[in-house]
Amino acid sequence: MGNPPFFSVIVPVHNKAVHIQRSMSSVLGQKFEDFELLVIEDASTDNSLEEIERFQDQRIRLYHRKTPGPGGYAARNLGINKARAKWVTFLDADDEWLDNHLEVVYKHLSGAGAAHAVATGFYFSRGAERSQDNYTRSHKGKVACFELESYLRARVRGYELISTNTIVVTKKLMLKAGGFPEGKCLRGGDEDTWLRLFLAGMNMLRISVPTGVYHLDASGMVTGKSANAEDAHPVLETARLGAQSIQCRKTRRLLARFANRKTISWMRVAYEAGMDIRPHVRRLMLEGMDLYCACSLTAMLVLPKPVFRFLTSHIRGKP
Secondary structure, three states: OOOOOEEEEEEOOOOOHHHHHHHHHHOOOOOOOOOOEEEEEOOOOOOHHHHHHHOOOOOOOOEEEOOHHHHHHHHHHHHHHHHHOEEEEEEOOOEEEEOOOHHHHHHHOOOOOOOOOEEEEEEEEEEEEEEOOOHHOOOOOOEEEEEEEHHHHHHHHHOOOOHHEEEEEEHHHHHHHHOOOOOOOOOHHHHHHHHHHHHHHHHHHEEEEEEEEEOOOOOOOOOOOHHHEEEEEEEEHHHHHHHHHOHHHHHHHHHHHHHHHHHHHHHHHHHHHOOOOOOHHHOHHHOOHHHHHHHHHHHHHOOOOOHHHHHHHOOOOOO
């Protein structure tokens, strides 16, 4: 089949017919052209397959799954296993890339040395409105290196470091970390995957240039729904297991604080949906309790919901 491509781009598709034209066109229109596009048709019941087959490009490789997997985790893992390139990257079928995404990543990879991953900034889009992720806004044009401790420190501060759509990782490390958590959780698996990658030794470059668009108003989204908060966030188990192999007490505490942030976030969704938050309270890790967790927990237990919503709407997304 000749030399392998530089990138393997993996796009899982489940009932995204109305968005396929936008997402696939944004990949095939990249200025950097040395890639393969692995489209994983994840048992759609709409006309997604028909929309996919409208594209005629020799870089496209189409795979089919008979049973859809929540979050696209299983579909992404299939793509990782089929990838021919050293570097794998992902795009959700309802989102898109700017035409310089792979070009920006390639330029930084060529001088990245020991880096296992490169993540770029991204836009949040709702209708005609676009806003940059808060890390890119705060560090415009800068390139920084992240390992486990610096990643945890940034996440505890509330920075949005990684979007599934704009991170590129070595296939080797993805396989070492176990890929995406198919069959283990319905939601929260992306965040869990990034944590497992860092626990596996990932060194990541973060480029504060937006090269992708995350569409908040796309159909079929699950972000923010109460179903997200029915169980423990998958990060919690990964954090507890990971802490066993970490000697540094400071890093263990950061890991616990990060896990508590995710528990608090799902607790907030449960609280606003009128669900019982006591299971989440019991999941909070004592070593990770800090002022943020204490104040958040107290607010949910004491404040009326309208007051709580007003306060969180002004805090959310601000590091």
